[in-house]
Amino acid sequence: MTRQPVHYAPPPMADLGFWRLAGQDPDRLAVVDPEGGEISAGELLAASNRLVHGLRALGLQKGDVLATVLPNGAPMLELFLAATQAGWYITPINHHLAGPEIAYIVDDCEAKALIGHERFAGELSRAAKEIRLGPEGRFSIGEVDGFRPYAELSNGQPDTTPSDRTVGAPMQYTSGTTGRPKGVMYHHRGAYPQARAVVGHTGLSPSAVHLWTLPMFHCNGWCFPWAVTAAGATHVCLPKVDPTEVWRLIRAEGVTHLEGAPTVLSMIGYATEAAPVETPVRLATGGAPPSPAILRRMAELGFEVTHLYGLTETFGPVMICDWRPEWNDLGEEEQARLRARQGVGNMISCTARVVDGAGQDVPADGVAVGEIALRGNNVMLGYFKDEAATRQAAPDGWFRTGDLGVVHPDGYVELRDRSKDVIISGGENIASVEVEQAIADHAAVLEVAVVAAPSERWGEVPIAYVTLHEGAQATEEEIIEHVRTRLARFKAPKSVVFGALPKTSTGKIQKFRLRERTEDGEA
């Protein structure tokens, strides 16, 4: 190096997008919340500043963790904001999880505060009985047994003391495809440009109205909490995806943008209220490839669908099926085929690769299958307290997704197979190994394998193949109920098939044979 930069106090890594709206025009509408009404940008900022005060008073320091079990709504946005400002990690927990699952994450991330909502009071109370965090750190919106009123946190003085934001970012837990969920450590250098990439790819602007069909707890809402705010658009919150409410809000609020898994598209597209929209709505979908039928239906209704792909470890949508103008003249079927591909790295990703076992690129011939490998600022910092898993996930700096795919000659990647253990049901990931462990815990069970069965409604559902101990007895209903006491209801198998399991000569269960049997309609 021949020279040193002569830099003065360098500008801070600018905030993730919250201040922009509030600083410019405090009176502008920022959030529409069915529970909290209309909230201006200035009010959103003030509410966040009050939370900073309340949580600092509780003892939270830079780098500490804040966990939430909240529906989509203004409080969740305000907590994202407060954590970003104060330099805390925030762990938004899936509110479909059962008490013990919530407790595991709260303890594992070493949360100094847990903020819940009375809608999930039952599981929150169960969780509270197990966690190390005492009642002084638990707060609830509405009444939850063993939790303090949220107002104690949110009704104080605003604290506007800035933080340098060099630490503190979301810490999102995976669905635990290889057992227990892992804490995925995010970082500002990922979230900040990723939020801008989301704006760039979706066309958010101050004229945009964004409907929160996507859960905010899902990979931090794919970074849309920051993207919508950075663009100066309006958040419309939806605590629960209900097609009637979605259609009411699309019309009443003039919604221009929303996201969801293909199952959410089906719910919207085939709702009784469905009718063509007046101005086009931009819809991003991910979690599974959209089918030609649903793409056709959404196009008829005036929705412009973009297919995205991502993982918890990649701040959500790390790849995009970027539409190319030369495809406009193709037939509908061909267009649907192209649109269902996972595509290419987004504008802040390195080129997405598909690699063989030795880490070499497979040929871009649309045939050779390899593992999708990703790199860029939008890859996590690592797994929390698990350096071994962190290193294993990226042996050469390229993060291995566990998903198998091909590269087409035009450079677009298409998934051929999800990593075998994952079942994607209603957009939620279910780790088959986790369900297997719950079933194996039943006294009558000798061995078990759980695989995905296709479902019109949910995309996939888990099906259990079970061998009982000799002379032992258990019914299908007993097994399912057994799982429900341990895991979220959606993870319980939809049916249970009893009998011997197919195995390799070395004794490994041949899941692919079970999948074949499932597809043949056995379950």
Add this chain to the structure above:
Amino acid sequence: MTRQPVHYAPPPMADLGFWRLAGQDPDRLAVVDPEGGEISAGELLAASNRLVHGLRALGLQKGDVLATVLPNGAPMLELFLAATQAGWYITPINHHLAGPEIAYIVDDCEAKALIGHERFAGELSRAAKEIRLGPEGRFSIGEVDGFRPYAELSNGQPDTTPSDRTVGAPMQYTSGTTGRPKGVMYHHRGAYPQARAVVGHTGLSPSAVHLWTLPMFHCNGWCFPWAVTAAGATHVCLPKVDPTEVWRLIRAEGVTHLEGAPTVLSMIGYATEAAPVETPVRLATGGAPPSPAILRRMAELGFEVTHLYGLTETFGPVMICDWRPEWNDLGEEEQARLRARQGVGNMISCTARVVDGAGQDVPADGVAVGEIALRGNNVMLGYFKDEAATRQAAPDGWFRTGDLGVVHPDGYVELRDRSKDVIISGGENIASVEVEQAIADHAAVLEVAVVAAPSERWGEVPIAYVTLHEGAQATEEEIIEHVRTRLARFKAPKSVVFGALPKTSTGKIQKFRLRERTEDGEA
């Protein structure tokens, strides 16, 4: 801090957007260059890799500087690319400058290579006679006396060795409002998100076709070289803004995006070829507020105009007049008034401020005037080799723009007065002090002041007020010719008025009085 992140090899700061296009689809059209034909993404990358090889062979190392005097075209893009990959600073020099001005910048930035084009052969040869850089480091596209053939750099083997890109970024020279131009040191942490902000605010996408009406040497083309590539759009190069050629390319190439100063808008809007476009063209304008008349004209032709504001020190467009949907129902005159405001910080800027002499915000009442102050990743690292100026420019971390403005109650900033010394002529900044020094160098001149006069064609033109030494003689033509031998032609005064200069009691020239006289039609 309660925890340390358990990070493995962190992902590198991803490239500024060049690799994405090439990595995905090497056959895709990336550049249309009237001189070089159609260039695919793969060819663009390969050409850049050959330049990396050629320049490394010349001895350029990480952190070294590369200067260019080039028209808009593929070679300029390829050099941006090569410098980004190899970690060199690149100093694109305004090709309207005169030989001695070019020489000053080449020497000041300590360039290890200078790459020019035969179109500017005269001034390049003059510069070559003065600079320290020997003939071994000078290359030209076409023939320039004292320069080696560009092919020696560009026809070798490709070098694909990656660089970590922790150093190396453009170094852009200001137009020198307070005397000599200063080297503005850019950094990747600014250019990288700024390019994404440009995508987000302009709606660039793989379907976009971007026409290069803006010079690439101007603040690195406002970061559009990276933004267009990151979005996967196509560059259409225009070596010289000619309205006939602009209209031909808009139609032949299906242009969707372009930029330019309001004078460029007038040139396009009032060209004989002007006629409504079939699909809307998104046009970003800056350098001066667009007039209601030109906004009306461009709207008639199907151009959607967005007003941006920025400086060399801010990677170009740091503020944007973000259009608000509630303004759609206002009358045309009111809309034009709103659109001519400089607006708000872009999506990676901190909230733009207007401050008084003590650094306090002026009231947002649309009346109180202060200096525009900016902060964010898109503010320079500092002035090259000038720590004093660097510190002075941002006494409290907020960069003082030298431009005076007001904040309206809706948070939008509007310029009231350019910093008094700058004359903006055809989108080019002219420092009055620089012209004054050139005139003062004439033997007959006692004292001089240069101010802006309004010009229908150029926006502003420089007018000189000159007092001659007692008994000395000089004509208007002589003074103008004298300046032309020292500075670029566009900087020479359009007229010269002889006489005594108005002064304060302390002897400072009262330029505002000269401006009044100019506006009254004296010159």
